[in-house]
Amino acid sequence: MSDAADPAPMNARRKFRREGEERRRQDLIDATLDSVAEHGLQGATVRTIALRAGVTAGLIRHYFPGKEDLLHEAYAALMGRMTEQAKAALLMEDASPRQRLAAFVTANLNAPIIDQRVFSLWATFIGRAGADPTLARAHREGYLGFRNEVEAVVAEVLTAERRKPDAAELRRHAIAINAIIDGLWIEGCLAGEMFSPGELATIGIKAIEAELGLAPEKQFQEK
Amino acid sequence: MSDAADPAPMNARRKFRREGEERRRQDLIDATLDSVAEHGLQGATVRTIALRAGVTAGLIRHYFPGKEDLLHEAYAALMGRMTEQAKAALLMEDASPRQRLAAFVTANLNAPIIDQRVFSLWATFIGRAGADPTLARAHREGYLGFRNEVEAVVAEVLTAERRKPDAAELRRHAIAINAIIDGLWIEGCLAGEMFSPGELATIGIKAIEAELGLAPEKQFQEK
DNA sequence: GGCGTTGTTGTGCAAGTGTATAAATAGCCC
């Protein structure tokens, strides 16, 4: 075990495979999110990202004009996945508005939306929104989209209860409910082990029903 | 206006004053927070911070073992100020528990606690809590302290209403109310101009009274 | 006033940063 016939020359160039453009971009974006989640924006260097994606640093510039653009696309991808997952819970067919609202809250207050990694990413990026108009706009759109979803379900729920809320009242409810979900989401992400499974969802549903003045129903009170 | 007697030699050393240790440390911490708020953790370099503090970079190492330590102390200072301001609103003498709770919420949902700069700082640091145990611990302590304050006031309010909540119920109320305040705080910081002055506080108080099952009182319903 | 202490500056350095660019090679078409 010493000299022998080493078939690879010492300065061998790295072997590589050509992946499709879409695949490479996705890999690089995922590697970026991983790097940011693990080491923050300062630790997300082109070399770290490339290493994670299994390529060399130079390739990044082949798919993105600059590091900034990669970061922005990564944030957009993150927001897209989050809102997509959140809204998916509203798509239940043949369910009462109230059940759909409860399902929406439950979905938002459990894995995979309650997740420390996602929270770290969200916080890291949103912390730059004050100085980066691009991030600020992306957030604003995501937030309003989310709140509008909430407002729509709330309108359905109240209508089903034969109440006729005006626009201002509806808006206030949506803001409050959105705050409840956001606040509990943060608590869950930052200190998940302090809550028993499903506890946050239960607390959230109760708080929201109180906010809307809904009388508790048997079917929503398990034990 | 050309040669003349220039009293200062070209390579003049910078004039400086010796400040007290406490003063310098404070200045450096403040400069750090400013830098982080403006350019994020990546933009908060020793040179940027020193420039802002009106000193040169080398001085930082005279007061802090390393940049990391300065950042940690800055975060601790930030958290200290935030919780201090928040709790101050609870110190009202001769006020009913319910009034004190309302004052607490109002204080937390207006300037200076609703502030984009503070939010940016909070988000930037908290985004690292998942990977940095020191930050995680600092947050945990601040959060629990805040929630305990909430729980104490809630207990007073319910007692004044002649209700006897058990510990579990109290805990759930505190979690929910904390979430409402946090969620509205975020909304206000990120999109303050979308809300009229005092609107968030009004929404928060109403939501919390609903959560606690308090009948609205005249004195809290202006117009 | 002179003197010593030490807070403060300035310079240097090795490691790491994003980006530019040339060289190489993987995979497709014929």
Place this chain on the structure above:
DNA sequence: GGGCTATTTATACACTTGCACAACAACGCC
């Protein structure tokens, strides 16, 4: 199989980063 082309690697470069260290000067003390 032999080119062609675009993906990918590798190297280079100017610049920034945190930190070490020596020189300096502000201020208290006598």
